[in-house]
Amino acid sequence: MREATNRKDHKWCHRMSATISQPCETVLTIIGGHYRPMRHAAKIAAQHAQTSHLTVKKWLAELCSPNAETLVDLMAGNQAIELEILRLVAERRAARR
Numbered sequence: 329m330r331e332a333t334n335r336k337d338h339k340w341c342h343r344m345s346a347t348i349s350q351p352c353e354t355v356l357t358i359i360g361g362h363y364r365p366m367r368h369a370a371k372i373a374a375q376h377a378q379t380s381h382l383t384v385k386k387w388l389a390e391l392c393s394p395n396a397e398t399l400v401d402l403m404a405g406n407q408a409i410e411l412e413i414l415r416l417v418a419e420r421r422a423a424r425r
Contacts, residue, residue, distance in 0.1 A: 351416075352393040358412045359387055359394075359402070376405030 363369040369388060374381040377394065378401045386392045394402060403410040 354416060355399065355413070356387060356390050356393055358409060358416075360390070362406070362408055362412075364388060373402070373406075376409075377402035378405070 359373065363373045363384075366372055370381040370384040373384040373387075377384065377398050379394075379398050383392075383394075383398075387394060399413070403413055
């Protein structure tokens with residue numbers, strides 16, 4: 329599970345414990361796979377997610393994961409990320425049937 333070290337951190341970034349959940353790993357893999365190869369990746373992703381580039385640097389380093397609101401903003405700002413997340417949702421839905 330995720331835990332925040334203080335109220336300010338909780339607002340911007342969910343800290344991940346040693347037992348990171350599979351969805352968080354998958355989301356971070358999607359984000360990193362898309363942005364890491366880019367020059368100025370943190371700044372570009374921060375513009376897409378409407379958040380701080382320092383927050384995105386933590387995502388790219390896999391130190392924390394985006395909260396739901398920020399993830400939705402990122403999906404709205406980047407269609408490739410949106411399609412990957414929706415594919416993940418479709419896979420989960422199919423696995424339940």
